[in-house]
Amino acid sequence: MDKWKKLTASLLGPAAAIALGLLAGSIAIVIAGGSIVETYAEMWKGAFGSFYFLTSTLNRATPVILVGLGAAIAFRSGFFNLGAQGQMALGGLAAALTALYVPGPGWLVAVVSMLVGIAAGGLWSAFAGYMDARFRVNLLITTLLLNYIATLFASYMVAYPFKDKTGSAAMAQSQMIDNAIWLPKLFKGMPAHVGLLLALAAMVVLYVYLTRTVSGYEARMMGGNPLFAVYGGVRRTPLMLGVMFASGGLAGLAGAGEVLGSQYRYIDNSFVAADFAWTGIMAALLANAHPIGTAVAAFFLVALQTGGMGVEMNTDVPLEIGDVIQAVLILFITVKFVRGFRRRRKEGDPNGAAV
């Protein structure tokens, strides 16, 4: 019974935030000179209106859910991994290159590519974790800075050595990968692909991991009260490296999935332009790092984006209306964290540290 209560509670936050966001969006719509009802109707249609649009939204949500889950496992354990963008880029690049150059039957190469993508993202992330564990270099900042290095490296790879020189392409992108390796679509003619199932599976696995395994328990306790965890015998370094690898691995898988199932090549900057990584991180923050809540939040955030595109095409309101609503949602992230802290503050030491 209480488990359902907890689940609803973790979904209540994002739901309330979205409601308030829509309110703010209404104001923005009026400013932009549109009709509220019409705009939101187009938004709904754009996100879920037809089966095609629905699967489009699901397709776009796939990498976001994966990144969100990666962020969730890190945040839950008390580690601020903000490097999803870089981890995803490396994962996608590695998967593309593997798919292009490793011989073998299609399905096998696909699987191997995904594993390589996971490893790439995971190792990049664990690298930052190692620097923190061994040299005490601040994890939050290193993961952020490593983003830039990783995305620049990936850009370079498809602008020079692995650039697709066939065709008129002035774009920096890798060659297209072979048909046989493409991840199959879920429904004929519709955008959503098998990656979505992987994302949902990951969500379940993460949920089970956190709630039912010994290691997941230790991770959660480390996040909740690190001194308690250390007192109880939990070793921080192995935990951190493992969690960071999983976190980055999920981001890497997000990139691999996009390459193998959606774009069929690694296109420079496409992940950044679509903002997959930061949307995923936002989803995890909104849902307080609960695995299922994160997936749901990710879906709704993406719906805002695809809905926004529908709004753009059919009304005078720009698609960035989605950005406004998202921006307001973010404010409510902090308020949510605040509510939890209000309680702590009441019991806390009034004369304590500055903040």
Next chain:
Amino acid sequence: MEQLFDLALFNSALRMLTPILLAALGGALCARVGLFNVGLEGLMLIGAFSAIVGNHYFGNTGAAIAFSIGCVSLFALLFAYLCIHLRANVIVVGIAMNLLAAGLTTFSLRTLFNVKGAYYNKDMVGLPKWELPLIKDIPVVGDILSGHSPLVYLAIVLVGAMWYYFYRTIGGFRFLAAGDNPLAARSLGIQVRRYQYGAMLACGVLCALAGAQLSLGQVTMFTEGMTAGRGFIALVATMLGQSGPLGVAAASLLFGLMDAFSIRLQGFAMPSHFTQMVPYAVTIAAMFLFKNKEFVKDAQSSGTSSR
């Protein structure tokens, strides 16, 4: 441009270090009172955007900068309120601030100027380049120091001003005390919270100036995400410089040089990607010089994870 090191490099470095320096000074103020501000990036972005907006609507850079300061200050105030009064986790609020800035600037870019990606108006005038009367004629120094936007000179002045404030005035002394030991400061009647709000607001002003330098200081335009991580580099400069104005200036100089150097390297048939990596890689390397406290002690003092 065949040479790797020449005076033009240092001139560029001075220009490029300015936004980092300004933001880092802001970060230093916040750090001194216990607020680890990871939102410098977002504040700078808002500053850059609102400077362009101000310039567009008011037609002159002075008003633009004032407008920018006003906008960023609002966000800084919000930031401060959430962290100080509502006791939210300063890191989460900082991340939220960055995301907020990105979303709002994108939306506003669209609704105000009807463009995506970047806004450029060839009729808009950016910050003037000041040729310093006597200095410009001094052989080496003149080439480096002269011909910059006023914000560059302001930044240098501010380093001195902050130094004077911290180490020579009573107000600055109490400000440092409030950060060094808030408990002791309170027992003496020092208003720690007021200093925290002040620090955050001042940081907002500085980030606004940093952003204005970015969007008005060289090419007058706004590009989405144009801060490109400078806010985080500034944070590292703050840490390297131990939140002291001179240390921060030295660290910013290092990073500014790296920035300029990386662009210079592009002229040497090295792919621009690697040259662009240089600032970030150098920053990470520099972080090895600044290490966090041992984990258990850190947790005991902050009561939660700070990483």
Next chain:
Amino acid sequence: MLLKMEGISKNYGDVRANRQIDYDLKPGEVHAIVGENGAGKTTLMRILYGMEQPSSGTIRIGGREVRFADPKDAIAHGIGMVHQHFMLFQNFTVAENIVIGKEPGKLRFDRKAAVAQVEALSEKYGIRVDPRARIVDCPLGVQQRVEILKVLYQGAEIIILDEPTGVLTPLEVGELLEAIRTLTKQGKSFILISHKLNEVMSAADRITVLRDGEVTGVLETSRTSIEELSRLMVGRPLAAMDKQPASPKEKVLEVKELSVLGSGSKPAVDSVSLHVRAGEIVGIAGISGNGQSELLQAISGLTKPARGTVALLGTDVTGKSAREFRNAGLAHIPEDRYVWGANKSATVAETGTMGHQRKLGKLGFLQGRTVKARVSEWIKQYAIKAGSPDNETQNLSGGNLQKLIVAREIAQQTAFLIAAEPTRGVDIGAMETIHEQLLRKRDAGGAILLVSSELSEILKLSDRILVMYEGKIVGELQEGEATEEKLSLLMVGGKRNG
């Protein structure tokens, strides 16, 4: 009469921290207040210094009644407080620390004038300091002098010294007593709060003894003795205990010459050697703050010692991690349940799992039902008011959380158990239950190290008692020969006769 406090009472909810306390102070006098932890000394001083308001009673200074709304008020009336934990700014200089709040200069800080003023002050009161030295570079004895000069600079006539000698070396203690003598000759008065009776005897003119929030005696120093004082401080009826005599077997814990660094130049734990055998409870008596916490952290894997060795069942575990300690046979009831012993945002079951999770795992999966069943068992056994195990830990009262932690650690069934302040904040009934469980473990062959600032608890449970004072073991008494008087004497630094 310079200061007169009459009928001061302070209640925190149900807890009566101060009960009708009278206290007065003459000019030029040193009037000490002594008592154990929790006797009410700190509360009384916080009231005097304006950090708390009394629930009833009056304060008179120079005959006029006063009310202090905050420390600034108290300072304005000439009361200065030198806190037990110094309120200094580590990175500033001595002079800066002394003049802060009343700095010379208007906008610009005239540091030269500050140095001059501090030198003059130092001269006047005969308290030597180097105005330009940075606090972080100064030994603790000097830092304390800075604190004293600070209150003098602010114009204090009454100086409160709260446990001033805790971190000082014997030489520095001597210098402090000198300084007090000099200042009283110049008309300053001191309120000396301490539990170290030999120092109090040499410094004070009068002594007020507090126990459980009440005054149990006001004595002239020349007409009393340490024995009388410690009796007044600590006297409590002994709880009758039905305890089987111990039959200890092999050594389980062996600590040799253990030293742990402290915050100053004085070590927190100074070359301590002790052992605990299977089937015995060794109690460490002492007023908290004498190195017990640091000792416990060093023998549970939470801190690395500077010197010495720790061995559990023959395995050397010196400086190893908590996990290795636990694997070697340690369970630990921590002294601060919220900092170390629990996760407030987790459920009761989750808090109860810590330390057991690896044993309760099958193929990496935590056996949820087993965990809950176990925790429910504990809830019944220890009468923990927790609702269901799925309740949040932060909803438990302090006492109930403590019971949960005790249950959890005893259920580890290890060879060795640390019980640090096991019944702090716990009601009588729970106390009995916990004591019962500890004795049961000992009868089953467990080795228990009990650390407590409650003397009655130590006497009730221990087979052997060690007394810790200033980081050292200053005495060892067998169960039969230990009395409250002997122990309280050792706890306050007195010497045993015979």
